[in-house]
Amino acid sequence: MSDLVVIVYPTEEKAEEVRKRLFELQKEYLIKLGDAVIATKSPDGQIKLHQVVNTTAAGAVSGSFWGLLVGILFLNPLLGAALGAAGGALGGALTDVGINDDFMKQLAESIQPGNAALFVLIEDMTGDKVIAQIKDYGGVVLKTSFDETKEQLLRNALASATAAAAAAPAEVPAGGASS
Structure with missing residues (x-):
């Protein structure tokens, strides 16, 4: 506790x-x-x-990595990275860790x-x-x-x-x- x-x-x-x-x-x-x-x-x-810790920034970095990876699979890494960063930033902003x-x-x-x-x-x-x-x-x-x-x-x-x-x-x- x-x-x-x-x-x-x-x-x-x-x-x-x-x-x-x-x-x-x-x-x-x-x-x-x-x-x-x-x-x-x-x-x-x-x-x-x-x-x-800035959860929005951390989410954007994580999201851009995963978006880039998915984008490479579908032959459009820049679009994947951009969408991943936006999604990660949104997820990070909505995440409240700690107090x-x-x-x-x-x-x-x-x-x-x-x-x-x-x-x-x-x-x-x-x-x-x-x-x-x-x-x-x-x-x-x-x-x-x-x-x-x-x-x-x-x-x-x-x-x-x-x-x-x-x-x-x-x-x-x-x-x-x-x-």
Whole structure:
């Protein structure tokens, strides 16, 4: 069974840093991701989803290959490739893998403009090691499907990083402060 975690970050760049770190952790076999999508909200309220895999493009590539192959059989490879690409793109656009797009857009309505929500579908993970790796990025947990104990552990870890960042003293300019 997969778990869903949604964490809000102050910027899209911060959310992208965390997503990249999660992909690195996946290479270390500490987490297995089903999907990782960043949703942003523009100042005019538009929601945009930044997906890792573009299913339309993937469908077009796959469809053009199969269309080319069928076209060769019927002595018209260009027409076959074009029809295959169009069919594959349509099929890819209609395919929704991972987290439901409508769900992500609806949940992203609640974030502030300029913020970014990282949606992560976790198939398996070593919880304590993954949380230790992402806690320093901060963020606020918006929603999880974890049990209450795991969710509270995640909330506490992210909150401690956010509190530490807020409590850090402001840097003194290079010339130092004069009295």
